[in-house]
Amino acid sequence: MRVTFHGGARTVTGSKHLLEVADRRILLECGIFQGRRAEARKKNREFPFDPRTLDAVVLSHAHIDHAGALPALVRAGYDGPIHATAATADLCEVLLRDSAHIAERDAEYLNKRRAPGEEPIEPFYTLRDVEATLPLLVPQPYDDRFEVTPEVGSIFREAGHILGSAQVQLDIQEEGKEPFRLGFTGDLGRDHLPILRDPYPLDGLDALIMESTYGDRLHERGEDLKRRLEGVVRRTSERGGRVLIPAFAVGRTQRVVYLLHQLFNEGRLPEIPIYVDSPMADRATEVFRRHPECYDREASEWLEQEDILGFRRLKYVRSVEESKQLNELRVPCIIIAASGMAEAGRILHHLAHGIEDHRNTVLLVGFAAQHTLARRILDGEPLVRILGTEHRVRADVDFIGGLSTHADRDELLAYLKGMSSPPDTLYLVHGDEPQSLAFAATLRSEGFRRVHVPHEGQSHDLERH
Numbered sequence: 184m185r186v187t188f189h190g191g192a193r194t195v196t197g198s199k200h201l202l203e204v205a206d207r208r209i210l211l212e213c214g215i216f217q218g219r220r221a222e223a224r225k226k227n228r229e230f231p232f233d234p235r236t237l238d239a240v241v242l243s244h245a246h247i248d249h250a251g252a253l254p255a256l257v258r259a260g261y262d263g264p265i266h267a268t269a270a271t272a273d274l275c276e277v278l279l280r281d282s283a284h285i286a287e288r289d290a291e292y293l294n295k296r297r298a299p300g301e302e303p304i305e306p307f308y309t310l311r312d313v314e315a316t317l318p319l320l321v322p323q324p325y326d327d328r329f330e331v332t333p334e335v336g337s338i339f340r341e342a343g344h345i346l347g348s349a350q351v352q353l354d355i356q357e358e359g360k361e362p363f364r365l366g367f368t369g370d371l372g373r374d375h376l377p378i379l380r381d382p383y384p385l386d387g388l389d390a391l392i393m394e395s396t397y398g399d400r401l402h403e404r405g406e407d408l409k410r411r412l413e414g415v416v417r418r419t420s421e422r423g424g425r426v427l428i429p430a431f432a433v434g435r436t437q438r439v440v441y442l443l444h445q446l447f448n449e450g451r452l453p454e455i456p457i458y459v460d461s462p463m464a465d466r467a468t469e470v471f472r473r474h475p476e477c478y479d480r481e482a483s484e485w486l487e488q489e490d491i492l493g494f495r496r497l498k499y500v501r502s503v504e505e506s507k508q509l510n511e512l513r514v515p516c517i518i519i520a521a522s523g524m525a526e527a528g529r530i531l532h533h534l535a536h537g538i539e540d541h542r543n544t545v546l547l548v549g550f551a552a553q554h555t556l557a558r559r560i561l562d563g564e565p566l567v568r569i570l571g572t573e574h575r576v577r578a579d580v581d582f583i584g585g586l587s588t589h590a591d592r593d594e595l596l597a598y599l600k601g602m603s604s605p606p607d608t609l610y611l612v613h614g615d616e617p618q619s620l621a622f623a624a625t626l627r628s629e630g631f632r633r634v635h636v637p638h639e640g641q642s643h644d645l646e647r648h
């Protein structure tokens with residue numbers, strides 16, 4: 184039995200880990216590569232294995248760096264089961280449809296700029312491929328064993344990262360060999376995140392494939408998120424301004440809404456309206472509402488009294504017309520809109536309209552990659568280009584860390600140390616190279632002897648030591 188790392192190896196995108204047991208092949212994750220466009224496009228189009236030879240796919244969660252290439256896999260001939268939790272299956276519907284739209288728009292854009300005689304570019308996949316993929320999803324409950332192949336039984340355990348996120352335990356029994364337990368963290372969340380349950384400690388593992396996104400970083404600690412949020416909203420509304428929050432439509436938006444709702448109930452929010460201006464966030468919120476089985480105790484108890492993701496002061500904005508009307512408002516308000524890194528989506532219109540007004544605040548609540556608009560604003564650039572026009576940044580800029588849904592270095596370490604018998608072998612994936620290598624060094628200094636940071640395409644035999 185062996186595992187080959189075909190993506191998410193020394194990078195954070197394109198997760199694909201191929202497990203071969205006896206003569207069967209199981210794919211863990213099927214994520215898309217992102218980053219440098221031409222390179223990512225090429226890698227997304229070519230699978231380094233024949234999708235028709237796969238027996239099953241097991242999916243940890245719905246983020247597109249883990250699930251986004253599934254429709255391409257199906258387009259290339261895969262027609263077997265895709266095991267996922269029920270909430271992940273529902274979120275895949277929202278995220279994959281959106282991803283197909285982006286792929287179609289992307290191809291259209293490139294084809295307009297194509298030189299005469301050049302072959303037209305086909306989208307990576309289309310809505311039709313998404314529709315062919317969704318019926319293959321097989322929802323599995325948490326904490327219940329299901330068969331992946333006759334040799335491999337699996338259990339999904341809470342990962343605490345996004346709604347429906349799971350870690351995967353794989354119990355492998357190959358004929359004539361000792362049983363082998365392989366764990367896969369997927370993306371590992373953190374304790375005490377709003378709404379979500381805390382990550383479950385896997386145990387009794389022979390080997391663990393572990394994410395390392397923040398292998399060398401620590402999140403802000405001990406800060407009271409709600410107090411920070413309250414402060415920003417208060418200061419801005421006293422100036423008569425608006426709070427503009429770029430946020431991912433799935434996960435981040437719901438967490439911010441949840442915190443605002445708590446502040447509202449505690450009488451700590453000034454009397455101003457709140458708008459979630461994103462049709463996708465609206466759909467994702469519906470999925471959140473459909474899956475209370477994923478909530479932690481606080482959210483479950485609260486849910487018995489009221490809808491936790493909607494309240495009197497909050498309005499979900501659907502149409503473009505309504506979205507434009509928000510610009511006419513003369514009163515202070517809070518506007519939450521995608522995308523999180525302010526690279527696309529309706530937030531751009533709100534920023535273009537509001538960033539030059541000193542009364543407003545741009546509130547960043549998530550990771551901002553280099554060369555993105557959110558990053559430039561965060562770095563304090565005085566002039567930024569939005570939708571083709573230069574704008575002077577006069578609005579206040581604030582950042583609330585601590586809303587990250589990935590465990591940081593110390594949390595990853597605490598997770599491993601919380602196991603009664605830590606895994607013998609570790610494969611670090613899903614981290615940029617410096618992060619993964621730094622975390623490997625930390626683990627070795629903590630006494631872990633077999634720590635690998637696989638390169639893309641590299642195979643390892645799974646064996647007990």
Ligand SMILES: [Zn+2]
Nearest residue numbers: 244246344370
């Ligand atoms: Zn994720």
